[in-house]
Structure formats: C-alpha cells, structure tokens
Amino acid sequence: MIEVNRKGEVWVFAEQEAGHLSDVPLELLSKGRELADQLGVPLAAVLVGNKVRPLCATLAQHGADLVYLAEDGVLSHYQTASYTRVVCDLITAYKPQICLFGATAIGRDLAPTVASAMKCGLTADCTDLQIGDHTDAQTKEHISKLLLQIRPAFGGNIIATIVNPHRWPQMATVREGVMRMTVAEAGRTGKTIKFPVNLAGVDLPTEVLESQRRAKKVNLKGARIIVAGGAGVGSRDQFRLIWDLANILGGAVGGSRAAVDLGYVDHDHQVGQTGTTVRPALYICCGVSGAVQHRAGMQESAKILAINIDKDAPIFGVAHYGIVGDLNEVIPRMIKTIRSGASLSDAVTGASKA
C-alpha cells in the first residue's frame, strides 16, 4: 500500500511477449492519456522484459511521457513471482496514483497478485474509466478526482462504479478492444527511465517447459461486418444460419456469452465484456437478448441490426434497425434476397425512391 499521492503519475503496464506489444497496452495508453491530462500528471508505461528497449519509441508515440524500463534475462518470460516483484518495486519507488493492466491471461495473473502484495484495490474488466468525485455513503467524506472504475456486474442488471479512495495505487484491468486506440504520433518522443532490477531473494518457483501460441482463428476486431448469434439461435446446428449469413456478407461470426456457454460457437467468437469488443460497420445480432455485458462489447458499432422474436428484448435499445421475428425465417429470407440480385436491385431502387 502506498499513501494517496495526488502528484502521482498514471501508469499503464506495457504487456509484451517475445518483444511484441499487444494492442491492449496501446489502447490503455490512449485512455491513460485522457486521464493523465485531466489530472495534470504525466502518463508512464511500465515495460518489463528482456531486450525490449526498442518498444519504448512505440509507447511514446502512443502517448507515454515516460517509460520505466526494467530489463533482465530472467524477465524474458512472464512469471508471476519475478514480474510481481519488479512492478511492486516500481510502485513503491515512484508512487503512481493509477495503474492500468490489460485483462489478458498475463494481466489477470499479475494485477491481482500485485494488488494483494500492495494491499490496494483492483477492479476487473472495466468497460469505462473516468475521473470523478466520490462521497462516502457512511462517513459523508467527499473526495475529488478519483478513478471511477465502471463495469457491469451481476448478470448485467447493473452497472457498478467502483472507487479506491484511500489505499493507492488505484488499479484496474481492461479487456482488449474496450478502449479505442488512437493513431500513433510519429514524431512524439518520451523519456526512458531505466529501473534497476533487483530479484535478490526471489527464487523462481516455476519453470516454463513449453509454450504454444496460436494466432486467433477469428479476427473479430478487424471485421467490417459481424453476424452474431445468441441463445435464441437454439442449437449448434441452427447456428449454421449465422455462418451462412456471415459468409454471404463476407463478415465474421460472433456469439454472445450465452451462445458460447451453450456450446453453439467457440469462445474465440465471443463478443462482450469477457470476450472481444468490436466496432464494425455493421453488427447483425440474431437471437441475442442483449445483456449489458454483450452490449458493452458491440454498442459502438456503426450500424446495429437486431433480429429477435421478443419485441421487448433489450438489444433493441441499442439497435438502429430491428426486425421482430423468428430468425429461422428472417435469416433465410435475407440470404435468399442477397442471392437474388434482381429483387435486391429492385429494393435498392425502391429505397432510393423513398
């Protein structure tokens, strides 16, 4: 635990593997830039690894004023014990006010361990971060300029805003794709501060024997059109309809958490708070009721078409276009219409006349 430090910086953990940054630290730098500017403090990236110095330039171009660089041969592979030690030493030395981590396999291992060691709070899977005020419900104590950590909770019926008023740093994890990445500023530079790594007394209890990574089979983030199915699709077989519509539109297939849990579609396809956050040109959701966790992952799509048999489904609340009807009838109609150029061109003419 560190004391409340109003001059403390905003930090982003710059997760890298084998010298490659993933998108999530760059997305967090974009959000971190906003937060740091509102607080009037510098934004720093924390870069831990081996031979990762070349990444400092990228981090600066994405908004970091400072990069804390901790390099050591022992740090070439992520390990809970060594990374926790380095990050905790950095926090103790520089007393940042905010530390953000990607909610990745590594971030969800590291951030809670660091929070436990520092005895501070941590909010998982935030869908938004803001600076704002807090009044304690019991003591009526008013504190300004805290990190508001916003996340859906309890099945999506509520949005909770969490604060960490007294025991700093204020820590949060954010899923990949949730924050919008700003374009790199080519000329932007930052200062690199080399941090001496001291792993004395940390004998690593884990040895990595083998590591296999596969590229994600599904590129939801890059898709212009996504056709997503929910529990309302009914079965893995009937999910074929979603694939067919996606194929004919040249789009990717998404699924709600319910559809993934029911085994209709694999987890790689999951859109939402605990899946991928997407912003395609067109998002077609079929049989998706629209739990807030799902909406959090798709509501910034340019156009949303909802197809649902239940006219009261919450998904219609974020839709631009809606069809209240049975997806088993509507989707084949859509496919048939797209296949038959003639009736479609009529429709286009009709629409242009309208």
Add this chain to the structure above:
Amino acid sequence: MGYNCVVCVKQVPDTKRITGQAMKEDGTVNRAALPAIFNPEDLNALEEALRVRDQHGGTVTVIAMGLPAACDVLRDSLFRGADRAILITDRRAAASDTLATSYILSCAVRKLKPDLVFCGRQAIDGDTAQVGPQLAEKLGYTLVTYLEELELDGPMARVKRNIGNGYERVRSRLPALFTVMETANHPRPPALLKALKCKKARAPVEIAKAVDGTLGASATPEAKSAETARRCSDMQTQNLLITQWNLDDIEADLGWCGGAGSPTKVNRIQSIVLAGGDYKEFPPTDSGVASLLGELIQDHTIG
C-alpha cells in the same frame, strides 16, 4: 505419501437468472432472492483435488466462506467425495472485496497447511478471477493459473495452462495454488451412498437454528445452547459435523476483513434502463427484408 488438498468453493447467485427485484436499494444483491448454486469452476477445482487423492492418497478439505446457506455447497462437496467441510461464516466478514476475502481465506488455509490449494478460475457473480491469485500471494504459495492438466511428482507439479491463445507447460514447486478452468475435467456427480450418509451433515449454525425451532420461544437461552451442544457432539461422533469457523477462530486481524479491510468502495450503482423503440423497424417479410437490405446497400454498409 499423499497430498493434503484444500479446495475453496463459493456459493453464487445463478447470474443467468437475476432480475431487478433481486437488487437491494444500496445496489448490493439480495442473495436470498436468487437461486444459489455451486460456482461452476469450483466444481472443476474440487474434481481436480479428488483426482489427486484418488491417484496419490491424501485428503480433500473443502472451505466455503459465506452465509450459513453456503453449507449446501459444502454438503454437495461431501456427496462428491470430499473428506472434510469447513464453513467460514461471520457477520464481520460482510462486504469483503476480493482483497479482504483472500485475506480471510488465507487465515483459514494457513491453519490447515495443505500441500495444494485449488480454486475455480473465477466465480460467475463477479467474474474477477482475483481471489485465487491473491490467496496464493498471501500464503506465499506458488501461483499457477488456468490449470487444464496436472501431474504431481514429489514436491513438483507439472501443469498445462490454458493461456487463451494457446497453452503453456510449466513445472512448479509445491506448495502451490492452482486456479482451475472448466475445460480441465468433467466433475463427477454426487455419489448416492455418500449423499445418503452426508445429507444429514450440518454446521453448528444450522443445528442452533433447528434447536430454536424445536424448543420454541419459551426455552431459555441456556437450555437452547445446551441442546445445541448436545446435538453438535452427537453429529461429531457420527462424523457429520461441518466445521464452522468465525474470524476469531482463524485469528484474522479484523482491520483486514469486511468493509474495513476492503479498499474498493461502491461509488454508484445504476440499474440498466434502456430507451427502447428508437430504431427503424422492418417487418419480417420478404419485402421488409428486401427494403432493409436495400437501405444498407444504398449507404454502402454492405455490398
């Protein structure tokens, strides 16, 4: 030699069935109004521990922290083969966030000095996946998250970890804490004979409540507590008493428990109110579908 295993399990509201009526005014969940279930990945954690015992010998102790109702998941664990069940229940533990929860659990686990601790990767009510790692940190145990396969060899564990975009095989020194994925195994169902025997297992808090019911309002507190003690000792002889610990029993520092021990506070809770009807509706007919697609082609969204 065998391994002594502790499994941390949680009774959770079935979040798939939450309604607005289940929320209290202060924004916390009224758990009493919801169906309560065994947190799914904690069943996988239990199964993994039972397999260790089947293969190497040792013991499986299940711990649940929560209201007395959490005895249901403890009994369920006994039906599935756990050797011992412990309930941690204390009003002073209410409003604990993940940090305070992991502190309280660490005090209890420390009393048991297990070789291995198993937790589900995450609970479906909060989805934070934080308590496992934080408990490992507090115990000073090796943390191995996202377990899918486990092999034990003396003081070492070989684990296949699911890291989302692939897997990793690691060799870790014991004692260790594992967070277990739902993909790790298929939890065994409750065994009939064990269920018949253990369905009567009770924690003291449940026995006290039953005594209240049978003796009625006229009985003196002394008579009630004497009867409770008698029944508890009776259950103990039958090996059906669920161990019950409060924060004093586990020597927890109250400053790190409950609301006082929780750095995170709720600033605001918003119920989801959707402005419906603000979309352009097309009928589910051939012509409706055609004019919708026409509009999307017209503005270059598709085509």
